[in-house]
Amino acid sequence: MPGKVSSKFTIVKRFGxxxxxxxxxxxxxxxxxxGGTSNGLVVESVNNYSLRNGPSLSNSxxxxxxxxxxxxxxxxxxxxxxRWTDLNVWDTDFMDPDTRQAIGDDGANFDKPxxxxxxxxxxGFCTAGCSSQSCTTTSACTTPxxxxxxxxxxTCRFSPLDKPRCCYMxxxxxxxxxxxxxxxxxxxxxxxxxxxxxxxxxxxWAQADTNxxxxxxxxxxSCGILPTFWYEALRNAAAGVHMIGTLLIAGGDTANVSDRxxxxxxxxxxxxxGSVSQAWLDxxxxxPLSEGRGINGYGCNIMVAMDGSLQAVDQKMNESWSxxxxxxxxxxxxxxxxxxxxxxxxxxxxxxxAWELP
Amino acid sequence: xxxxxxxxxxxxxxxxxxxxxxxxHPPASGAIASDPGGTAGYQHGLDRSKFTVGANRxxxxxxxxxxxxxxEGTFAVDANNGLAVAITNANSPRAKSTRWYTGDSTQHNxxxxxxxxxxxxxxxxxxxxxxxxxxxxxANGEQLPRPQPGVGGYQSILDRKIGxxxxxxxxxWARMNDAGEVLTEWVYxxxxxxxxxxxxxxxxxLLSKDADKKAYLVKLPPNLPAGTVVIRHSSATSAQPFEAFxxxxxxxxxxxxxxxxxxxxxxxxxxxxxxFDINGEERKLPQERAQLAGDYPSTKRQPEAKRPQK
Numbered sequence: 001m002p003g004k005v006s007s008k009f010t011i012v013k014r015f016g017x018x019x020x021x022x023x024x025x026x027x028x029x030x031x032x033x034x035g036g037t038s039n040g041l042v043v044e045s046v047n048n049y050s051l052r053n054g055p056s057l058s059n060s061x062x063x064x065x066x067x068x069x070x071x072x073x074x075x076x077x078x079x080x081x082x083r084w085t086d087l088n089v090w091d092t093d094f095m096d097p098d099t100r101q102a103i104g105d106d107g108a109n110f111d112k113p114x115x116x117x118x119x120x121x122x123x124g125f126c127t128a129g130c131s132s133q134s135c136t137t138t139s140a141c142t143t144p145x146x147x148x149x150x151x152x153x154x155t156c157r158f159s160p161l162d163k164p165r166c167c168y169m170x171x172x173x174x175x176x177x178x179x180x181x182x183x184x185x186x187x188x189x190x191x192x193x194x195x196x197x198x199x200x201x202x203x204x205w206a207q208a209d210t211n212x213x214x215x216x217x218x219x220x221x222s223c224g225i226l227p228t229f230w231y232e233a234l235r236n237a238a239a240g241v242h243m244i245g246t247l248l249i250a251g252g253d254t255a256n257v258s259d260r261x262x263x264x265x266x267x268x269x270x271x272x273x274g275s276v277s278q279a280w281l282d283x284x285x286x287x288p289l290s291e292g293r294g295i296n297g298y299g300c301n302i303m304v305a306m307d308g309s310l311q312a313v314d315q316k317m318n319e320s321w322s323x324x325x326x327x328x329x330x331x332x333x334x335x336x337x338x339x340x341x342x343x344x345x346x347x348x349x350x351x352x353x354a355w356e357l358p
Numbered sequence: 359x360x361x362x363x364x365x366x367x368x369x370x371x372x373x374x375x376x377x378x379x380x381x382x383h384p385p386a387s388g389a390i391a392s393d394p395g396g397t398a399g400y401q402h403g404l405d406r407s408k409f410t411v412g413a414n415r416x417x418x419x420x421x422x423x424x425x426x427x428x429x430e431g432t433f434a435v436d437a438n439n440g441l442a443v444a445i446t447n448a449n450s451p452r453a454k455s456t457r458w459y460t461g462d463s464t465q466h467n468x469x470x471x472x473x474x475x476x477x478x479x480x481x482x483x484x485x486x487x488x489x490x491x492x493x494x495x496x497a498n499g500e501q502l503p504r505p506q507p508g509v510g511g512y513q514s515i516l517d518r519k520i521g522x523x524x525x526x527x528x529x530x531w532a533r534m535n536d537a538g539e540v541l542t543e544w545v546y547x548x549x550x551x552x553x554x555x556x557x558x559x560x561x562x563x564l565l566s567k568d569a570d571k572k573a574y575l576v577k578l579p580p581n582l583p584a585g586t587v588v589i590r591h592s593s594a595t596s597a598q599p600f601e602a603f604x605x606x607x608x609x610x611x612x613x614x615x616x617x618x619x620x621x622x623x624x625x626x627x628x629x630x631x632x633x634f635d636i637n638g639e640e641r642k643l644p645q646e647r648a649q650l651a652g653d654y655p656s657t658k659r660q661p662e663a664k665r666p667q668k
Contacts, residue, residue: 055612058630062648066595069648073421083654108659138503153502231499256628259645262595269421271432271445275453278542279445285490285513285531286544286595290524290588290607293490293515296629306499313496320448338496339507346463346489346512354493354507 036201036327038215040081040115043068043261044093046122046176048086053123053175053185059258060121061085063220066258067119070265077325081112089122090178094187094194096239098209101193103182106212111196113213116325118196119261120174124221125186126253129170134163138358141166155228156357160298160345161251164357167226172233174221189219190232195239202240202330212240215324216276219246220261222254227355230304230339238306238334242316242324245280245303248341250355252297257287260294272321277303279321281342293344300343308333383417384424384435387478395552397520398480402442402530402545404433406477409444409540422597441594442545456494458535459511463489470514470532473540479530479547485519492533511535513542520550523558525589526607527643546594550602554589557604557636561587564636565606574606577638582608590633590643598644605633605641 045064049056064085071078084093095104096111110118129150135141141154143166150168158164171190178185187194195208196217204210217237224246225233234244247254263286267279284301287294294301305316308331316329317338323329347354387406390399404411404426412430419425423434423443431446431453446453459466467487475481493507511533518528532543564570565587591602613627633641 055628057628059646062646065650066645066648068650069597070595075420080654083650084658085653088653088658105659228504231497231504235499253627253629256630258643258648259593259595262593262645262648266436266441266443266595267445270423270425270434270443271447272421273432273447273449274445275448278448278453281492282513282533282542282544285515286529288526288529289486289488289515289517290526290586291631300493310496310498317494317496318448318454323448334499336496336498338494340494341492341507342513343491343493346491347509348462352506354509356504356506358503358506 037325038114038116038213038327039078039325040112041068041071041078042082042110042112042115042118042214043080044082044084044089044110044120044122046086046089049123049175049177051087051177051179051185052181053177057122057256059256062258063121063256063261064119067261067265070262070269071117073269078116081115082109084109087177087179089176091176091181091183091185091187093176094120094174094189095183096193096195096208096212098211099193099195099207103193106194106196111212111214113199113211115214117216117218118214119218119220121220121261123175124219124223124254125173125175126223126249127170128167128223128226130157130165130167133166135166136164136357138356141168144168153229153232155355157227157355158357159251159355169229169232170226172223172225174219189234189237191236194237196237196244197241197330198239199327199330201327203332205333206239208239213327215242215327215330217241217244218264218280219244220254221246223247223249224254225302225304230302231337234304235306235334238331240330242319242329242331243277243303243305245277245301247295247299248302249295249297249299250343252292252295252299254299255291255294255296257291257294260287263287268321274320276319276321276324277305277317277340281340284342284344295344298343298345300341302339302341304337304339306334306337307331308335310336312336313338382419382424382437384426384433385440389478390440390547390549392549393552395555397483397550397555399549400479400545400547401440402477402543402547403435407433407444407540407543408473408534408538409433409543412450436594438597439546439592439594439600440548442543444540444543446541452535452539452541456510457508458533458541460536463491463512463514466512466534467514469534469538471516473532473534474516474530474545479516483518483520485517485524488515488517489513490515518547520555520589521559523562523587523589523604525550525591527591527593529594544594548591548600548602550589550591554602554604558587558589561604561606561636574638578606578608578634582610582632585609585634590641592643593645596644596648601644603635603641605635608632608634
């Protein structure tokens with residue numbers, strides 16, 4: 001029982017003051033030699049979808065708060081700068097007023113300067129862009145249903161639940177139900193007024209000024225990305241942010257679980273020199289099987305980095321948590337990408353392709 | 359000059375305080391005893407782990423974990439609940455490899471199962487082994503056709519059971535390379551009390567008899583789908599006092615009660631796992647109850663001020 005477990009750790013209490021001193025010393029030593037770092041946390045969580053985009057959820061706030069609690073333990077280098085929940089989460093929080101559409105206030109919310117990690121947990125929209133046309137090759141998928149919002153490129157997509165069929169690019173969107181939503185609670189990060197991470201160190205190449213600053217975005221939502229459009233779905237939003245992590249669905253949907261955020265935070269606490277991207281992927285394996293490892297059906301945790309060169313995206317994908325805080329690592333472009341996944345199923349030994357027949 | 363000297367003195371004192379810090383040792387591997395009639399758990403430790411921390415090995419206590427830290431990675435044990443986590447450093451060549459295992463998932467599952475059972479997880483408590491798959495790709499965004507992702511390896515996850523009852527929140531998983539080394543692992547396998555074990559048995563028996571099942575189900579909210587008897591306990595991530603209970607877990611599908619409120623593109627539905635104890639009372643796990651008080655900052659800028667003035 002836990003009593004037995006905790007008895008092994010009474011020594012922690014015995015040396016409690018020393019245990020507190022050690023991280024404090026480490027933090028001070030780190031602060032002495034560094035500049036240009038971001039350590040802020042922005043967490044926006046929505047259970048209450050009573051105004052629009054329902055039904056309501058039950059675990060988003062616990063999920064976001066679990067992340068906050070895990071990241072702000074004693075001695076932590078992270079600090080909470082923003083926590084918005086439910087009706088206080090507005091679609092404008094995610095939008096950049098310096099884009100052509102001139103809407104939003106992300107610089108005071110999701111993309112606040114000094115932010116290391118921005119975490120949103122709530123609904124996403126799952127328009128799949130799939131037709132009924134069966135296929136054996138992607139080159140056959142050339143007729144998107146424009147009226148439904150589909151467009152090229154196409155893909156001959158399959159999953160453990162679906163035989164190969166033509167699917168097309170569709171915008172990916174998060175959903176809010178805010179008291180002052182300006183766009184019906186729709187945050188279109190694929191082609192909407194969304195730019196994340198633009199800063200003085202990234203430069204203004206994304207044409208959204210340099211007044212953002214987040215280094216990592218987590219979109220803990222339904223259908224954050226659908227295969228195989230990881231680049232197309234996120235390129236618009238990648239304006240200096242090091243990486244964007246979300247969920248890729250391959251048949252089913254994201255499960256609204258209470259401890260994905262906390263599991264991600266535990267990975268940091270266990271080893272701050274570990275890989276941030278791998279930590280997001282590994283949260284999948286830490287979640288219960290009965291809850292699909294965080295996915296109802298089949299899907300993956302995915303992390304995508306974008307920058308101006310292959311070397312730069314590979315560097316980002318191997319960032320430790322302290323590298324993540326370093327604003328000198330802000331992306332200088334988004335023409336290259338690196339993506340990694342961890343999926344809740346395994347391909348058979350004879351499968352050569354994951355989601356697409358080329 | 360005096361100010362610089364004072365600063366240096368303060369800095370030296372601080373450093374000496376750091377060096378004098380005594381760090382508790384992470385626990386060794388072994389069984390976690392339960393009360394009589396209960397089910398033992400397993401504490402994973404570095405002594406039976408196939409994880410290598412590397413050179414310059416030392417012990418650290420930080421962020422709620424007691425750790426063994428080395429040049430290659432860290433083996434950490436949660437001081438609150440015994441969760442054992444080993445993670446390779448991001449700058450380690452082993453972490454940067456994009457292909458670390460060349461066998462298939464079935465082979466990896468067997469290797470990981472043998473490893474954990476050999477370390478001390480009771481074989482009879484292993485309910486199944488499932489693999490998650492790792493893939494990666496890099497390219498220029500304009501490149502067509504897109505390069506196909508390559509499989510790097512697998513994570514194999516042991517699920518737990520006591521008798522025939524799944525213990526949903528207990529997890530042991532590892533990612534191993536071709537050399538049989540652990541690259542990452544996560545083990546949380548707490549002891550389960552006699553009461554919880556007995557309640558689970560009673561619930562299974564109760565739900566196997568039509569009359570008793572009917573009497574039980576009438577206590578639950580109406581129109582729920584059929585559920586499953588499981589044991590639930592605090593997540594490895596929970597910092598709250600440990601809780602465990604036998605549960606009738608139901609996967610409920612919810613859609614918006616009024617389709618007209620479903621604005622935005624596409625329709626949405628959610629699946630929610632609900633837990634009911636042996637008395638039919640709905641329960642929430644500690645990790646599901648986690649909630650901070652109040653938004654931060656306490657007030658939010660009004661939309662008039664938020665709107666861009668262009």
